[in-house]
Amino acid sequence: MKKYKAECLLEERNELGEGPVWDERLQELIWVDIEGRKLHRYRPSDGRKLQVQTEKRISAAVPAEDGTWLIALADGFYRLNLETGNMTLIAHTEEEAANRLNDGKCDPAGRFWAGTMSSWRNRNGHLYVLEDGKLSKRLGEIGCSNGLAWTADGTVMYYIDTFENYVYAFEYDAASGQIANRRIVIRFPEGEGSPDGMSIDSEGMLWIGHWGGWQIGRWNPLTGEKLATIPIPVQNVTSCAFGGENMDELYITTARIGNDEEQLNKQPLAGAVFRVKLDVKGLPVQRARG
Template sequence: MEQRVDLLLDAGAIVAESPSWDAKNKLLYWVDIDGKKVHIYDPSKNEDKIINSNQYVGCIAPNKSGGAILAMHHGIYFLNFETEEFTFVCDPESDKPDNRFNDGKCDAYGRFWAGTMNLEEKDPLGALYRIDRDHSVTKMVDKVTVSNGIAWNPDNSIMYYIDTRTKSVFAFDYDLKAGSISNRRVAVKIPDGQGSPDGMTSDSEGMIWVAHWGGWRISRWDPRNGKLIEVINIPVEKVTSCVFGGDDLDELYITTASRGLNTDGLKKQPHAGGIFKYKTHVRGMPTYAYDEKK
């Protein structure tokens, strides 16, 4: 079967990341971490609204009451799309100015999960946090080097999580009601020579889709046995994340990065930092929103 990966938006982002699909408004949210920008893309109009920030933006998720919740260099913020105002929520690592938040996602209960990493990306100085609906924060995993992709299986009994430097996707038993994780184990190991696992999403069949930083691909795996099912080749080396969107949640939106590319490199990868789309044969899991408890 012929693969068809379409360039959706030639954004030229430094590190496009954290694609999130707002099914209600049919919008794709994404961030440029190094560019310190939030993007709101409307596929029906091919329009991309940009909101500038004064700090790194690690990830974005819809906020049920409107706008979005963000994990940034210096903590968790709400963003009002109309006023473009950032409102500080909390910073569990205010004592670690050399750490920043990276990837994150909301669970089906409306909690926000987001992890940190040191700016040097060398030592396990980061952590994964759960931000509850009342804004309280709990550290869930520590000694993380580059906190990255998060996904859940269809019945929310398993949470998957990536610490990029381990080249592994970990699985945890998940209690949705309590928001607790247990029984950590390796679900998928990325073979040498295929880059490192970055962002991730899951589909309605319980499979996971992993972006490969330095691997020119998205890969689909069965996390129950660690077997590779499918490889989607992307014309960019640094593939950062993916999310299901569209009316039927069967369009995979893919983010990429241009970080580190010189003029020569950009000639070979002219669309690095762009957003791509791949029509899948399976329905994906939805993007959940933060459900603030007021």
């Protein structure tokens, strides 16, 4: 199995770093700290760092075609002006108070997908789609809605419910945004942690954060085989995104939560952002439309 070496890019202390996005127009990395209630911006060319503070937990952010950003806060979907920090509500979710939105991404047609995180016992979360300002549900009985990815040809959607330790595939209809025929394509083995956020490369392989597994894994969704690993000196690896000038760098987020004080003492880089140069490229971020 191939093994890559990551470098620590930013020694941040994210409580729950998540949702990295590379904006090729800005040439910036954007990610969120859910528990810290911050959206972070980092420009590698000159090291500039900026942040936007939010009142509620922020779990995902995606760029829109008009230059604004769509974000998922705990209770719903909002539009964010990245320069001023102003936010306006688009739509609230229909969830119990204990549930909050988690990971989200745009599909090839520019719809914003994001699901909720419930509890291990209740598993009453949903996967939502925001299109033209209107919110609809695509899935129910979700435990912890997480990674999303679409194939380059737009015919398959991959999806993770972390509580189930599987990666699912759906047939995807770009015209309608409907998904069908769910099937399991990857089963996480014991000792590898649980699947969290993910990104897809130009060869159709999935790069997945291993929560509790100290790594990013590269997986073949056609065979279920693990092809490569990127060891990370942090137990809870949350997500990753391709970026850089040539889209051949992988940016990786991690978390401090889920560890006690003794465990954190053994992980001085918990919450940091990592980067690794790869021999495969990723796909550009899909932007929200409408």
